Every structure is written in structure tokens, then in C-alpha cells.
Amino acid sequence: MAAPLQRLIPRKTMLRHAPSLTLGLFLIPIGAGLIGTWLPAFGYLPALGGAGLDLESWRRLLTHPSLPAALRLTLTSGILASVLSLALVIAFVSGCHGTRLYHRLHRILAPVLAVPHVAIAIGLAFLIAPSGWLARLISPWATGWTTPPDVATVNDPYGLALTLGLVVKEVPYLLLMTMAALGQVQAARRMAVARSLGYGPVVGWLKTVLPAVYGLIRLPIYAVIAYSLSVVDMAMVLAPATPPPLAVLILRWFNDPDLSLRFQAAAGAVLQLLAVILVIAVWNLLERAVMRLGRRWIVGGRRGGGGGAAAMAAGGAMSLLFAAAGLSVAVLGIWSLAGRWRYPGAFPVDMSFATWGRHLPGLSWAASTTLIAGAVAAALALALALACLENEQRNALRTTNRALWLLYAPLLVPQVAFLFGFQVIAVRAGIDGTWMTLIWSHVLFVLPYVFLSLAEPYRSLDERYARAARCLGASPNRVFWRVKAPMLLRPIAIAFAMGFAVSVAQYLPTLFAGGGRFVTLTTEAVALSGGGGRRVAGVFAFAQAALPLLVFALALGVPAWIHRHRQALRSAP
Amino acid sequence: MNAALVLHAVELMLGERRLIGPLDLSVAPGEIVTLMGPSGCGKSSLLGYLCGTLDPAIRGAGRVMLGVDDISILAPERRRVGILFQDDLLFPHLSVAENLAFGLPAAIHGRAARRARVEAALSEADLEGFADRDPATLSGGQRARIALLRTLLAAPRALLLDEPFSKLDASLRDRIRHFVFEHARLNDLPCLLVTHDPADAQAAGGRVFEAGTSE
Numbered sequence: 018m019a020a021p022l023q024r025l026i027p028r029k030t031m032l033r034h035a036p037s038l039t040l041g042l043f044l045i046p047i048g049a050g051l052i053g054t055w056l057p058a059f060g061y062l063p064a065l066g067g068a069g070l071d072l073e074s075w076r077r078l079l080t081h082p083s084l085p086a087a088l089r090l091t092l093t094s095g096i097l098a099s100v101l102s103l104a105l106v107i108a109f110v111s112g113c114h115g116t117r118l119y120h121r122l123h124r125i126l127a128p129v130l131a132v133p134h135v136a137i138a139i140g141l142a143f144l145i146a147p148s149g150w151l152a153r154l155i156s157p158w159a160t161g162w163t164t165p166p167d168v169a170t171v172n173d174p175y176g177l178a179l180t181l182g183l184v185v186k187e188v189p190y191l192l193l194m195t196m197a198a199l200g201q202v203q204a205a206r207r208m209a210v211a212r213s214l215g216y217g218p219v220v221g222w223l224k225t226v227l228p229a230v231y232g233l234i235r236l237p238i239y240a241v242i243a244y245s246l247s248v249v250d251m252a253m254v255l256a257p258a259t260p261p262p263l264a265v266l267i268l269r270w271f272n273d274p275d276l277s278l279r280f281q282a283a284a285g286a287v288l289q290l291l292a293v294i295l296v297i298a299v300w301n302l303l304e305r306a307v308m309r310l311g312r313r314w315i316v317g318g319r320r321g322g323g324g325g326a327a328a329m330a331a332g333g334a335m336s337l338l339f340a341a342a343g344l345s346v347a348v349l350g351i352w353s354l355a356g357r358w359r360y361p362g363a364f365p366v367d368m369s370f371a372t373w374g375r376h377l378p379g380l381s382w383a384a385s386t387t388l389i390a391g392a393v394a395a396a397l398a399l400a401l402a403l404a405c406l407e408n409e410q411r412n413a414l415r416t417t418n419r420a421l422w423l424l425y426a427p428l429l430v431p432q433v434a435f436l437f438g439f440q441v442i443a444v445r446a447g448i449d450g451t452w453m454t455l456i457w458s459h460v461l462f463v464l465p466y467v468f469l470s471l472a473e474p475y476r477s478l479d480e481r482y483a484r485a486a487r488c489l490g491a492s493p494n495r496v497f498w499r500v501k502a503p504m505l506l507r508p509i510a511i512a513f514a515m516g517f518a519v520s521v522a523q524y525l526p527t528l529f530a531g532g533g534r535f536v537t538l539t540t541e542a543v544a545l546s547g548g549g550g551r552r553v554a555g556v557f558a559f560a561q562a563a564l565p566l567l568v569f570a571l572a573l574g575v576p577a578w579i580h581r582h583r584q585a586l587r588s589a590p
Numbered sequence: 591m592n593a594a595l596v597l598h599a600v601e602l603m604l605g606e607r608r609l610i611g612p613l614d615l616s617v618a619p620g621e622i623v624t625l626m627g628p629s630g631c632g633k634s635s636l637l638g639y640l641c642g643t644l645d646p647a648i649r650g651a652g653r654v655m656l657g658v659d660d661i662s663i664l665a666p667e668r669r670r671v672g673i674l675f676q677d678d679l680l681f682p683h684l685s686v687a688e689n690l691a692f693g694l695p696a697a698i699h700g701r702a703a704r705r706a707r708v709e710a711a712l713s714e715a716d717l718e719g720f721a722d723r724d725p726a727t728l729s730g731g732q733r734a735r736i737a738l739l740r741t742l743l744a745a746p747r748a749l750l751l752d753e754p755f756s757k758l759d760a761s762l763r764d765r766i767r768h769f770v771f772e773h774a775r776l777n778d779l780p781c782l783l784v785t786h787d788p789a790d791a792q793a794a795g796g797r798v799f800e801a802g803t804s805e
Contacts, residue, residue: 413645413646413647479679481675481677481679482679482681484638484641484643484666484673485673485675485679486681486692487641487642487643487665487666487667488641488643488666488667488669488671488672488673488741488744489667489672489692489693489740489741489744490667490668490670490693490695490744491667491692492665492667499692500681503683503684504681504682504683506683580683582685582724583682583683583724583726584682584724584726584727585682585724585725585726586682586683
């Protein structure tokens with residue numbers, strides 16, 4: 018007796034398979050990669066003569082003299098960076114929501130996010146090193162230094178430089194996710210109620226908005242934890258080398274000419290995964306404890322004051338952080354142009370494009386590889402995300418919580434924990450070192466960001482436009498191409514730019530899935546940061562930062578130009 | 591030569607709750623039938639069922655005929671049932687002329703011919719010179735008229751009105767009502783209006799039914 022709904026929806030086989038295709042694309046490499054890593058961890062890797070199952074690699078891993086220090090460094094820097102990032106974001110949003118600073122930072126968030134980790138790391142190193150720009154700017158008049166002081170501000174044994182780098186990179190991400198969540202929990206209305214009951218702006222926010230927002234940013238927080246505990250590229254620039262954090266140590270073993278080290282490397286990769294799982298599990302327990310205590314605090318009745326001082330401190334800290342990101346990119350540009358630059362001069366004596374010119378061939382080669390991989394990966398991810406969202410809308414489906422966890426899987430599983438296995442299997446399948454495998458590995462990390470950035474605008478587009486178009490005789494496909502896609506041009510372009518930026522930033526996937534055959538701006542920048550000289554490292558790192566920024570500028574500019582005569586779309590978010 | 595819009599035992603269920611019906615109704619070409627009811631009683635959903643865009647959470651049943659054709663088994667774009675909503679829903683990324691051309695069937699070939707049809711419709715509605723305007727720059731009354739033109743250019747066989755006057759200024763409402771009803775009659779379309787405003791029903795001047803004496 019129900020209407021034959023199925024007959025109303027033209028069957029689009031391709032589209033119907035979009036979600037499963039997407040999940041398969043995700044889960045197969047991660048699942049296979051994990052297994053391909055676990056087997057050698059227990060001694061099984063026939064290609065290298067490991068035929069049995071034993072615990073030899075674990076014995077060698079656990080008795081390795083560098084392991085305790087490496088593990089300690091990983092845990093301290095990773096946990097500290099996560100806690101600091103979250104604390105800063107909560108302090109800033111609770112204290113500064115609605116202020117001019119808040120809106121200004123909101124506007125520059127996306128471009129700041131687009132700057133790859135490695136560029137930030139190298140720029141930060143050029144900034145805070147004893148011979149870095151900050152020291153030069155205040156020397157010798159304020160410090161009296163005429164030679165760099167002998168203090169380890171970069172590669173320090175406690176990993177503080179790495180922690181700072183992680184915070185600079187993770188805070189904008191958490192901030193973006195938090196700001197997006199605010200709209201979903203109707204923060205303004207909650208605040209209006211709290212304020213009318215006499216609560217101060219900061220305490221009111223913490224008591225009425227945060228509990229709702231936290232649930233929505235929980236997965237992003239876990240992603241930050243997982244990333245901070247397993248970061249490789251930033252650590253190679255900012256962390257100490259002897260011993261390095263666990264993930265870098267593992268990578269060294271994987272790349273060692275002595276192939277037998279790969280067994281203990283695989284065991285290390287398993288340990289890395291366990292460390293991430295353990296920290297997230299403990300974090301989850303603490304969450305519950307804080308929630309229980311917080312509930313008591315919420316109903317305790319304390320109203321809080323104006324919160325002016327706290328807001329100022331948080332706003333100041335956040336401004337400093339964004340300034341650090343901006344200065345990092347700026348100092349890369351300056352070093353890339355620098356001729357002679359004697360310590361402690363604030364600026365180079367002369368500047369030219371000489372370094373750029375000298376490295377033009379290598380630079381353009383790396384840049385084109387980066388551009389192709391990024392553009393194809395972002396376009397593929399965009400197509401998949403759009404197909405999933407369109408399928409969801411046509412069949413009136415809801416994304417479940419479990420699907421969201423799967424979407425986050427590539428961001429929660431440490432890269433080093435499965436990329437080796439992915440490479441082993443790619444070699445077996447004869448597809449290692451191909452463009453396809455390289456781009457596939459990038460799509461894995463690009464897709465979650467593209468999907469998350471697109472989902473909100475896609476779902477909140479007034480569905481009555483589509484209905485009106487259907488009733489005017491347009492098929493679902495025509496509605497998509499002629500109504501939805503053009504109306505969503507701006508968010509679609511931004512999602513593409515976001516995906517492109519994520520692809521550009523990929524270091525480990527390029528290394529492993531590319532079989533070492535692909536040189537991108539990122540792999541070059543990391544390689545050069547280890548002692549290629551600041552000028553040439555500046556060239557590659559600046560180019561690495563500039564490319565995503567350029568694509569972002571296009572993503573904002575092109576839709577604005579196309580819709581220049583369309584008021585309603587120009588003012589749209 | 592248009593056919594009547596006929597509903598046979600149409601009913602809408604939300605879970606176990608009956609929203610509408612079973613409803614038997616026949617609307618003759620050129621006739622305007624009004625369905626009155628409070629908001630939330632399911633009268634908009636009824637129109638959604640008639641044009642094939644019913645919210646999947648609601649189960650609809652019953653046949654919808656246009657003359658001898660059972661349209662309830664067709665996809666929305668094949669039903670040729672025009673609908674006007676509370677908002678004009680002009681596509682913000684298209685100009686006025688492009689919005690109208692979107693409604694125009696593909697059977698009208700050629701850029702010039704299509705443009706001519708669009709211009710003719712505009713001038714007939716006293717909107718000459720608006721072809722290349724951005725819809726966002728027009729007044730509410732102009733947008734409402736263009737929305738109707740777009741619906742009519744799609745050559746519908748029936749017209750559904752989903753409270754299309756409720757968001758207009760009181761001063762405009764009479765003129766737009768008149769404009770819409772006149773066009774419905776001129777095109778000899780069976781027309782079903784749902785509203786909660788008795789003035790709409792009065793202006794329509796046709797039969798009036800009460801829908802969903804709500805629980």
C-alpha cells in the first residue's frame with residue numbers, strides 16, 4: 018500500500034555503489050597494510066627470508082638501546098601538543114567568540130591550514146633557532162649577541178620545538194572543526210539563555226556550549242592525538258636526532274640498507290599503533306572523568322565574571338600562534354631570496370632570485386609531480402565525496418556514527434603503522450612506484466578532509482531548489498549538474514583546494530607508495546632541511562607552501578568571478 | 591483540452607498517524623480547488639505526494655490521475671505537475687532569463703527560439719528588460735511573478751500552489767493572487783491550492799475543503 022518509491026527513483030547503479038567503493042578504497046589499503054606490517058613483526062616475510070612466526074623482532078625492538086628514549090619523546094611531545102592545542106582552542110573560543118579577532122582568524126583559517134606541515138616546521142626552525150630570524154631581529158641591540166648563542170632551541174632533547182610545531186599546525190585544524198561545530202549546536206541561543214541567567218561569557222560558554230561541542234570535535238581531537246604521536250616529517254626537521262621519536266626511528270630502520278632491520282621496524286610500527294590506541298583510550302577515560310566532575314561544576318551555580326583577562330590571554334596566545342605560522346612562511350621566502358646574510362643582521366645584505374634560478378630544473382620537476390598528484394587525488398576525492406553525498410540525498414540516507422569513524426580511519430591509524438605493509442603488498446601486486454599507487458595513497462588522506470569540508474554545505478543546501486527543479490522537468494542528474502553543483506561551486510572549490518593542500522603535504526605516503534621513485538616538493542624539502550643549506554631549503558619549502566596557497570586563492574577567486582553578477586551567491590558563506 | 595486532476599483514495603501516513611485522507615477529489619481544468627488546514631496538518635506533504643517529491647519518512651498511497659494517465663508511478667520530472675512554493679526558489683546562480691529557460695522544455699530547439707519564448711513570457715507579464723537581471727536584485731512581487739512564469743513555461747498539465755502568497759507583503763498579495771489565478775485559468779489548468787489563509791480561498795473563488803482536522 019506504500020507508494021512504489023523505488024520506481025520513482027531512477028536506478029543509478031554507479032551512484033548506488035559510491036559509498037561501498039569509497040569505503041573499499043579506504044579500508045583495503047589500511048587493512049591490508051596493517052596485516053602486511055603485522056606479519057613481518059612476527060617474523061613472517063618470505064621475500065626477506067622470514068618464514069616462521071617468532072618473537073625475535075620484538076626481542077630486538079624491545080632491547081634496542083634507543084627505544085626507551087624514543088618512546089618517551091614520542092609520548093611527551095605528542096601528548097603535550099594535543100593537550101596544549103585543545104586547551105588553547107577551548108580558551109580562545111570560550112573567551113573570544115563574537116570578537117573582531119575571532120572573525121578575523123576565522124577568515125584566514127583555511128589558508129593557514131593549507132600550509133603543509135613541513136613548510137611550517139622548516140620555517141619555524143628558521144625562526145626560533147639560535148641563528149634564526151627572531152634572534153637576528155633583536156640582536157645585537159637587545160641581546161648583545163654577535164654570534165648565535167649555544168642553546169638548542171631546535172632539535173632540543175625534550176622535543177619542545179617539535180611540540181611547538183605541532184601546536185602551530187594542529188590548533189588551526191581544531192579551531193576550524195570547533196567553529197564548524199558551533200553552528201550545529203546553536204551556540205548563540207545557548208549563550209543567550211546562559212547570559213540571561215546571569216552567567217559570564219566565558220563560564221557560560223564552558224557550561225552550556227562546550228559539553229555539546231566536545232562531542233562533535235571528539236574525532237578530530239583523536240585525529241590530532243594520533244597525528245601528534247606518529248608525526249614523521251615535522252619530527253625530522255624539529256625533533257632531536259639521537260634518539261628521534263619512535264616514528265622516525267622506525268622509518269630509519271625501514272630505510273636501512275640492512276634489510277634484516279625491517280623485522281624490528283615492523284614490530285616498531287605495531288608498537289606505534291599500540292601507543293596511539295593506548296593514549297586515545299586513556300584520553301577517553303579521562304574525558305568521562307572530566308565530564309562527571311564537570312557536571313557537578315555546571316550545576317554548582319557559579320556564574321563567573323566578565324572573563325576579560327582570560328579572554329585577553331587566550332586571544333594573545335592565539336594571535337602569537339597565527340603570527341608564528343605567517344612568519345614561518347615569510348622567513349622561508351626571505352631565505353630563498355637571500356644572498357649574503359651575516360649574523361646578526363635582521364635582513365640579508367642582498368637579495369636575488371639566484372637560488373631559485375639555480376634550482377629551477379629540479380624545482381619544476383618536483384613541483385609538477387606535486388601538482389599532478391595533488392590535482393588528480395583531489396579531483397578523485399571530490400568525485401567520490403560528491404557521489405556519496407548525492408547518493409545519500411537521493412536515497413534519503415543518514416550518515417551514521419560508525420560511517421564517520423570509518424571516514425576518520427586514515428587519520429586515526431598512524432601512517433607508519435600500515436604504509437610499510439601497503440608497500441609490501443603493492444610490490445607483490447606489481448603496482449609499487451606507479452602513479453596509480455601514489456595517488457591512491459594520497460586519496461586515502463585527502464578524502465576525509467574533502468568529504469568533511471563538503472558535507473556541511475552540501476547537506477544544508479535548501480533541498481526545495483532540487484524539488485522545484487524536478488517539478489520543472491529536470492532529471493536528478495540534471496538537477497545535480499545544473500542546480501546543485503553551480504550553487505555549491507564555492508564550497509566545492511574550497512574542498513578541492515583543501516584536498517590539494519593535504520596531498521601536497523604527504524610525506525610518508527609519497528615515500529612508501531611511491532617506492533622512492535617520486536620526488537615532490539615535500540620529499541625534497543624534508544631532504545634539504547637536513548643540511549642542504551637554508552637558501553635551497555627555503556626555495557623548496559616556500560614553493561611547497563605557495564602551491565596550496567595559490568590553489569586556495571583560485572578556489573576563492575574563480576567562483577567569485579563566475580558569480581560576480583549573482584548577489585545571493587556572493588554573500589553566501 | 592487539458593485533463594482533470596483526479597485523486598483516488600489518497601492518504602498519507604506518518605508512522606501510525608494518519609495525516610491526510612483517504613481523499614477522493616477531482617479538479618477540472620481551469621478550476622481552482624482550495625484545501626484549508628492549519629500548518630503541520632500535512633497539506634504540503636499532500637502536494638509533495640502529487641508531484642512525487644514526498645519526504646521518504648511519510649508513506650503515501652492512492653492513485654493520482656491526470657485524465658487517463660496514472661502519474662503516481664512516474665518520476666517527478668515526468669509528471670508535468672507544476673508547483674509554486676512559499677518561496678520563489680529562483681535559482682540564485684542563474685539570471686532571470688536562464689531561470690525561465692530552465693523551465694522551458696528541450697523540445698523548443700535553438701538558442702534564438704528559446705530566447706524568444708522567454709522574452710515573450712516576460713513581456714506578457716510586464717517584465718520586459720528583466721531578462722539579464724540577477725534574481726537577487728528584484729522585488730518580492732517581481733520574483734513571485736517570474737517563479738510562476740518559470741512553472742508555466744515547463745508546460746505543466748496541473749498546477750499546485752503551496753501557500754505561495756503567505757510570505758508576500760499584504761499590499762502585494764492581492765495582485766499576485768490575481769496574477770496567478772488568472773494564469774491558471776487562462777492556461778486551463780486544474781489547480782490545487784493549499785493554504786491556512788481564508789482570504790486565499792475566497793480569492794480563489796472555487797470549492798473549499800478542510801484538510802486534516804488535526805488531532
